[in-house]
Amino acid sequence: MLDLQGLRFRAAFFHSLRSFFVRQQFLEVDTPIRQPLLLPELNIEPLASEGWFLQASPELCMKRMLAAGCSRIFQLCNCFRKGERGRLHLEEFTMMEWYRTNAGYEDLMTDCEALLGALLVDLEVMTPCAVFNESLRVSGNSGSGRVISLHPPWDRLSVHEAFARYSPVSIEQAMAVDTFDAILVEYVEPCLGMERPLFLYDYPVELGSLARSKAGNPQLAERFELYINGIELANGFSELTDSQEQRQRFEQELSLMDEERRQRSRMPERFLDDLAHLDRAAGIALGVDRLLMLLMGKESVGEVVSFAPVDF
Amino acid sequence: MYTAADLRKGLKVQIDGVPYIVTDFDFSKPGKGQALYRCKMRSMITGNQLVQTYRSNDKFDKPDLEERKMQYLYCQGEEYHFMDTGNYEQLVIDKEHLGDNVNYMIDNMDMEVLFFQDKPIDVSMPMFVNLMVTKADPWAKGDTSGSDSKPVTVETGYVLQVPPFVEEGDKIQIDTRTGAYVTRVKE
Numbered sequence: 001m002l003d004l005q006g007l008r009f010r011a012a013f014f015h016s017l018r019s020f021f022v023r024q025q026f027l028e029v030d031t032p033i034r035q036p037l038l039l040p041e042l043n044i045e046p047l048a049s050e051g052w053f054l055q056a057s058p059e060l061c062m063k064r065m066l067a068a069g070c071s072r073i074f075q076l077c078n079c080f081r082k083g084e085r086g087r088l089h090l091e092e093f094t095m096m097e098w099y100r101t102n103a104g105y106e107d108l109m110t111d112c113e114a115l116l117g118a119l120l121v122d123l124e125v126m127t128p129c130a131v132f133n134e135s136l137r138v139s140g141n142s143g144s145g146r147v148i149s150l151h152p153p154w155d156r157l158s159v160h161e162a163f164a165r166y167s168p169v170s171i172e173q174a175m176a177v178d179t180f181d182a183i184l185v186e187y188v189e190p191c192l193g194m195e196r197p198l199f200l201y202d203y204p205v206e207l208g209s210l211a212r213s214k215a216g217n218p219q220l221a222e223r224f225e226l227y228i229n230g231i232e233l234a235n236g237f238s239e240l241t242d243s244q245e246q247r248q249r250f251e252q253e254l255s256l257m258d259e260e261r262r263q264r265s266r267m268p269e270r271f272l273d274d275l276a277h278l279d280r281a282a283g284i285a286l287g288v289d290r291l292l293m294l295l296m297g298k299e300s301v302g303e304v305v306s307f308a309p310v311d312f
Numbered sequence: 313m314y315t316a317a318d319l320r321k322g323l324k325v326q327i328d329g330v331p332y333i334v335t336d337f338d339f340s341k342p343g344k345g346q347a348l349y350r351c352k353m354r355s356m357i358t359g360n361q362l363v364q365t366y367r368s369n370d371k372f373d374k375p376d377l378e379e380r381k382m383q384y385l386y387c388q389g390e391e392y393h394f395m396d397t398g399n400y401e402q403l404v405i406d407k408e409h410l411g412d413n414v415n416y417m418i419d420n421m422d423m424e425v426l427f428f429q430d431k432p433i434d435v436s437m438p439m440f441v442n443l444m445v446t447k448a449d450p451w452a453k454g455d456t457s458g459s460d461s462k463p464v465t466v467e468t469g470y471v472l473q474v475p476p477f478v479e480e481g482d483k484i485q486i487d488t489r490t491g492a493y494v495t496r497v498k499e
Contacts, residue, residue: 043347086339181345182346184342185340189342225343235343235344
């Protein structure tokens with residue numbers, strides 16, 4: 001269980017997150033944690049609940065809210081993903097998602113820089129904050145400390161360039177033999193965001209099922225991930241708002257899911273109906289526990305949630 | 313059968329006919345990507361390290377391992393004779409399979425022997441054993457010039473560093489994980 005000092009820090013952190021978005025005229029929303037169907041995602045296994053599911057992300061409901069006319073919304077909520085456990089994973093974790101209309105993924109990158117700046121103003125004075133003077137202290141492998149400058153602007157690196165720089169094989173080769181994730185984890189991620197935070201952007205379109213393809217290059221999706229100290233913190237993208245194209249992508253995802261899990265999943269029809277009413281928009285999911293872990297100078301997400309599985 | 317989801321530190325799995333123990337485990341899942349189970353494993357037979365990344369669909373056999381309570385009887389050259397305390401069966405284990413454990417084994421000691429497919433591959437000792445010092449240089453009382461430890465030999469022939477006050481005929485406790493002196497034992 002988190003100690004009193006930790007609980008206070010976590011509460012101040014949540015308060016600061018909310019204040020930032022409220023100040024920017026975002027509307028705080030809440031959507032059901034338990035839903036009858038989720039967006040089809042091959043690599044996310046939901047936790048079942050009496051024939052329904054615990055949400056893996058509030059994305060489906062929040063995008064329907066955008067389609068209904070909301071222009072800036074955010075939500076801080078708990079999400080669930082079955083079987084995810086480790087230093088950076090808990091089956092139940094805290095997510096911050098925000099969405100904007102009339103925006104693209106580069107606007108979300110700017111949001112991230114501004115958000116962290118605002119958090120530091122509120123939290124730097126607290127204990128145990130690992131940030132001083134916009135510098136985040138992290139422990140290295142040998143126990144030696146390093147410092148990561150959080151001062152904006154942060155680094156931006158395309159996925160192609162990252163593979164060219166750090167991977168032993170090209171991104172095309174990795175995609176062809178289905179080792180993109182393995183190479184990313186083994187060779188690329190450990191180099192990302194080590195001196196200052198980094199946005200890894202423009203993923204192969206196959207890896208952004210809900211992201212808009214890049215203007216002028218349909219092989220890429222306008223999707224990015226934020227990395228600090230080799231740790232992936234947020235996944236954002238320009239939303240795919242073409243409901244025909246989204247239906248085709250879901251069909252592909254659903255057929256892969258049927259093969260893998262031998263169970264039929266449903267097409268989210270009402271989501272697709274609503275998508276037709278949505279114009280340009282962008283949205284992002286931030287792993288709040290991981291960010292808190294970095295700010296508190298901890299090594300695992302289990303150390304910064306009020307109760308971890310080991311506490312029961 | 314185990315699946316990748318069962319992997320964790322300490323799990324024993326069989327890969328290509330060899331039993332391995334997972335010594336380090338890390339779950340990773342890059343944003344919306346595949347779940348990857350990164351493992352460091354040690355062969356329970358050769359001690360060799362294996363580093364491997366598995367995916368959700370990978371499966372593993374459970375190794376056929378059995379731990380039996382045995383008594384160490386005596387040694388003849390490189391051959392160490394044991395008796396199963398359950399059925400009184402006797403068997404011989406080669407010195408090379410016992411490794412450093414021979415440093416702490418005295419006749420009639422109870423131990424656990426690990427079998428893989430009915431072949432002994434490892435023994436586990438108590439964490440601490442008490443052994444008699446058979447050879448030690450005398451300690452000159454009041455000698456403040458010397459170092460704070462000296463070598464002694466115990467009844468198994470093992471040589472270790474102990475504080476200068478330990479004498480021949482003393483019993484000392486040794487930590488079998490590190491081989492280091494713990495304390496002098498009064499009997």
